[in-house]
Amino acid sequence: xxxxxxxxxxxxxxxxxxxxxxxxxxxxxxxxxxxxxxxxxxxxxxxxxxxxxxxxxxxxxxxxxxxxxxxxxxxxxxxxxxxxxxxxxxxxxxxxxxxxxxxxxxxxxxxxxx
Amino acid sequence: xxxxxxxxxxxxxxxxxxxxxxxxxxxxxxxxxxxxxxxxxxxxxxxxxxxxxxxxxxxxxxxxxxxxxxxxxxxxxxxxxxxxxxxxxxxxxxxxxxxxxxxxxxxxxxxxxx
Numbered sequence: 001x002x003x004x005x006x007x008x009x010x011x012x013x014x015x016x017x018x019x020x021x022x023x024x025x026x027x028x029x030x031x032x033x034x035x036x037x038x039x040x041x042x043x044x045x046x047x048x049x050x051x052x053x054x055x056x057x058x059x060x061x062x063x064x065x066x067x068x069x070x071x072x073x074x075x076x077x078x079x080x081x082x083x084x085x086x087x088x089x090x091x092x093x094x095x096x097x098x099x100x101x102x103x104x105x106x107x108x109x110x111x112x113x114x
Numbered sequence: 115x116x117x118x119x120x121x122x123x124x125x126x127x128x129x130x131x132x133x134x135x136x137x138x139x140x141x142x143x144x145x146x147x148x149x150x151x152x153x154x155x156x157x158x159x160x161x162x163x164x165x166x167x168x169x170x171x172x173x174x175x176x177x178x179x180x181x182x183x184x185x186x187x188x189x190x191x192x193x194x195x196x197x198x199x200x201x202x203x204x205x206x207x208x209x210x211x212x213x214x215x216x217x218x219x220x221x222x223x224x225x226x227x228x
């Protein structure tokens with residue numbers, strides 16, 4: 001079945017640092033989504049990408065949809081303590097016979113450097 | 115404007131009992147997706163429903179699991195004769211259309227089987 005490889009699995013951040021994470025797939029998607037999940041909550045949509053090569057920003061977050069449609073990255077600039085959480089990439093097919101369900105990566109856990 | 119409402123937030127069941135998880139979609143949304151999240155994992159698609167119809171149940175275990183979305187009332191995910199391996203967080207998401215623009219997740223139901 002389709003799988004997404006998300007890296008890194010975890011990382012520690014210091015306030016003010018930039019953070020980068022990415023997702024690769026063996027399959028092509030025509031939508032990439034990035035979600036953040038806080039403990040005990042559901043995922044919250046951060047950025048949605050609909051076209052290969054698209055670069056989209058949402059405040060301090062920037063994400064890109066890879067040209068091959070098989071990868072995406074998310075950058076967080078000047079991190080702050082509330083950025084802590086788990087970030088998930090998700091790929092979606094929205095054409096043909098696809099029902100629009102999402103394939104999720106395993107997540108990147110952001111923690112504060114001790 | 116309430117978001118996706120799931121209840122209960124936490125559910126404890128003994129092995130062999132039945133678990134019923136409820137999901138009320140956002141107002142105006144007629145498409146509901148159910149996902150399961152095991153600890154330290156991403157979300158995995160289970161089933162996609164529209165009012166009174168199951169559209170895609172390719173992610174549902176073949177036995178003990180069922181889902182419905184009646185004309186009136188919430189969508190229900192039902193797990194019969196629960197086993198320890200069913201312990202997970204179950205998330206519901208709703209969308210105004212099939213797979214449009216990534217959808218809104220509820221806060222989930224955490225099922226613990228003892």
